[in-house]
Structure formats: C-alpha cells, structure tokens
Amino acid sequence: MGQIKRAYSAITKAKKPVFYAGGGVIASSGAKELEALAEGLGCPVTTTLMGLGAFPAPHDLWLGMLGMHGTFRANMAVANTDLLIAVGARFDDRVTGKLDEFAPSAKIIHIDIDPTSISKNVKVDIPIVGDCKDALKKMLHLVQENPIVDLETIRKPWLDRIQKWKETYPLAYEQKDDLIKPQYVVEKLYELSEGKAIVTTEVGQNQMWAAQYYHFSEPRTLLTSGGLGTMGYGLPAAIGAQAAFPDRLVVDIAGDGSIQMCIQELITAVENNLQVKVAILNNQYLGMVRQWQQLFYDKNYCATCIKAAPDFVKLAEAYGAVGLRATKPQEVEPIIREAFATPRPVIMDFVVNPEECVYPMVPAGAAMTEMLLV
Numbered sequence: 001m002g003q004i005k006r007a008y009s010a011i012t013k014a015k016k017p018v019f020y021a022g023g024g025v026i027a028s029s030g031a032k033e034l035e036a037l038a039e040g041l042g043c044p045v046t047t048t049l050m051g052l053g054a055f056p057a058p059h060d061l062w063l064g065m066l067g068m069h070g071t072f073r074a075n076m077a078v079a080n081t082d083l084l085i086a087v088g089a090r091f092d093d094r095v096t097g098k099l100d101e102f103a104p105s106a107k108i109i110h111i112d113i114d115p116t117s118i119s120k121n122v123k124v125d126i127p128i129v130g131d132c133k134d135a136l137k138k139m140l141h142l143v144q145e146n147p148i149v150d151l152e153t154i155r156k157p158w159l160d161r162i163q164k165w166k167e168t169y170p171l172a173y174e175q176k177d178d179l180i181k182p183q184y185v186v187e188k189l190y191e192l193s194e195g196k197a198i199v200t201t202e203v204g205q206n207q208m209w210a211a212q213y214y215h216f217s218e219p220r221t222l223l224t225s226g227g228l229g230t231m232g233y234g235l236p237a238a239i240g241a242q243a244a245f246p247d248r249l250v251v252d253i254a255g256d257g258s259i260q261m262c263i264q265e266l267i268t269a270v271e272n273n274l275q276v277k278v279a280i281l282n283n284q285y286l287g288m289v290r291q292w293q294q295l296f297y298d299k300n301y302c303a304t305c306i307k308a309a310p311d312f313v314k315l316a317e318a319y320g321a322v323g324l325r326a327t328k329p330q331e332v333e334p335i336i337r338e339a340f341a342t343p344r345p346v347i348m349d350f351v352v353n354p355e356e357c358v359y360p361m362v363p364a365g366a367a368m369t370e371m372l373l374v
C-alpha cells in the first residue's frame, strides 16, 4: 500500500497526467476500475494495441492507441505529460520509439505483475508490483477517501490542449473516386455490427486499420497477434472465438497475404458450421512491408507484390463457404449486410486501393513526436 500511496500523492500533484494501459488490464479484468479511476482523476487514457477494449473508445477521456501507428493526440500527450501512469503495459519498442525521447519530462508510475518488466526499457520512478485490478481498486479507494479538489478547473488546460491536438490531426482518410479505401471498410464493419463484434485480425496494415477504425469498447473483443505478429493468426482465432461464443458476431479483419497462411482452417469452420465472417482487405500486396519499401526505400518493391493470388470468392466456395466481393465503394455496405445475415462462414473480398498507407506512422527508431501524418 506504501507504493500506491506514493503514486497517489504524485498523481494529486501532476498537472498533465496520462494513463498508458496495456494487455495486463484486460488479463486482470480491471477495465471497470481503470475507467472509474480515470474519471475520478480526470486523467486521459491511451492504450497499446493489446490494451484496446480496456477503455471505452467513445469516452471523452479516450486518446486512441499510442505508438508507431497511434493517434497524433495520444503520442503528443505522452510526449508532453508530466506523469505517465503505465498499467499492465510493457514499454514495447512500437510504443516508445527512440527511448531517450520517450515521455522525456515525465515521472513514471508502473503497475505490473512481472517484476522483470519494471525499468526493463524505461526507468520507472514509482514501481508497483502486483495485479492491475487489485492496484487500481486500492488507488480508487484513495481517490474516494481523498478526492482532488476542484478537479475540473485543474484539468481544464491539459484537456483543452489535447482537444486541440485531436482537432488539428484527427484520424482521417477520404473515400472518394472509385477505389475502396480499407479504412472505409473497417468503419462500415464497425457501424453495421454496432461495435458489438468480436474482432480478430491478421497481421500488417489490416491489423492497424482494425485498431484505428473499429472503436473497441469492451475488453476481450479484439484478438490480435501483437508481440510476435504472426500472419495467419486471425482465422483460427476467429474460429475459436466463434466456438466459445456461438451467438456472437465474429469478424476476422484480414490481409490477402496473411489469410493464406491458415486458409485450410475454413474446413473447420464449414464442418462445424462456425459462422465466422472474414473481411479481406485485398490490396494485392504484403502491404505493411510494401509500405516501408514505399516510404523508406523509394518504392523499390521487392517480394511484396501478390500478383498470383487466388480468387477468394471461388476459394470460399471450393471449401463450401460463401464468397462475396466488392470492387466499388457503394458495394461495401450491401456485402457486409449480406455476410452478417448469412448463417454460414463467409469470405468478403474487398478489393481496396493497392497503395494505401497506414498513418500516422513513426519511422522505426524515431521519436514518437516525429509522426508522418499523410
């Protein structure tokens, strides 16, 4: 309890605090405590990829994901904070970027169950070794016993500054002309599922657009391979989720490369009538690798172009599943509606803009403020 009191004392003194929450909050079932504490402290929250769903995306205090493909406001908030409260997050290099310039003026509190995680990559000022939910609950008691006086006035300048960052560089794309934007597909999946699907992803750009544009609000609704980033994860994960929750809508947001890693698992889905919906963002590339070649190697595309891809509609049918295709923006919504209404496994093949990139992007090894925005 001593460390938690020290942490709370630091929080009461901070002018620009930020919660940086990760997969540990979900593992500990501590999302409700995090939300209550963020509200009690008027403290904005960002999460890692693995923490998405640990804090409700529609909340006023939500900053979006941080890191290499995080939002402008989340990365700017971390760069400018005077107190970073890390909860069940492990300071991965996709989050910190250049270590010397990560949260340079911040005191750091770190709650983690694994002592070897503490001060592993970034020096921590107030370590709290233990379960997130347990620690957050104890901190919440302190807030309830001794609330911050005049909280709204104290936080206003910080929250106003964050609001300006949000307005200046929101997550954005333009769905014009005849080519489908992959972000538009993910937004439509979000809208038409009313945000209630269990989403799995493959790895690459599809995974990042899922993280940015499917606005997760509940823990355990995003299943994704973060650390190892194993292409081929999404379909088997979707099948497992559907078996566990037969009445839920389960969607695998996939890439045309990754989906081919474990496509044979469609047999399992068809055989057991597990009605997973696979949405392939078909850019005809190993897109995330191509993005790096495009931006940092002068479009010297090498081994990233998928010219000889199978016809995914025919492939689905060959397995006894349903195959649907959209090649124009106006076809996106009807196809998603049809897929969601079909009580069988479905592959939706969305032929999207081939050279679309994921933005923001922090180049590998750069500081988190050095974001490429378009």
Ligand SMILES: Cc1cc2nc3c(=O)[nH]c(=O)nc-3n(C[C@H](O)[C@H](O)[C@H](O)COP(=O)(O)OP(=O)(O)OC[C@H]3O[C@@H](n4cnc5c(N)ncnc54)[C@H](O)[C@@H]3O)c2cc1C
Residues within 6 Å of the ligand: 021, 022, 023, 024, 025, 027, 028, 047, 048, 049, 050, 051, 065, 066, 067, 068, 069, 070, 087, 088, 089, 090, 091, 092, 094, 095, 111, 112, 113, 114, 117, 130, 131, 132, 133, 203, 204, 205, 207, 208, 225, 226, 227, 228, 229, 288
């Ligand atoms: C193409 C690609 C791009 C990516 N880009 C980004 C990006 O832009 N932003 C991003 O955030 N990630 C990104 N990632 C993911 C990144 O590589 C890491 O997987 C992720 O940042 C790690 O999340 P985390 O820190 O929440 O840790 P996790 O791997 O979820 O680890 C959880 C932490 O919580 C602790 N913990 C576990 N259980 C408990 C408990 N009960 N109580 C307390 N502590 C607990 C663990 O010890 C550990 O320290 C990307 C991955 C890929 C493949």
Ligand SMILES: Cc1ncc(C[n+]2csc(CCOP(=O)(O)OP(=O)(O)O)c2C)c(N)n1
Residues within 6 Å of the ligand: 202, 203, 204, 205, 206, 207, 228, 229, 230, 231, 232, 254, 255, 256, 257, 258, 259, 281, 283, 285, 286, 287, 288, 289
């Ligand atoms: C098994 C495996 N091999 C290679 C990689 C490296 N890698 C990361 S993303 C990616 C491209 C994925 O292409 P695709 O599934 O089409 O997704 P996109 O980025 O185009 O959305 C590759 C090759 C990996 N993460 N996993």
Ligand SMILES: [Mg+2]
Residues within 6 Å of the ligand: 255, 256, 257, 281, 282, 283, 284, 285, 286, 287
């Ligand atoms: Mg692709």
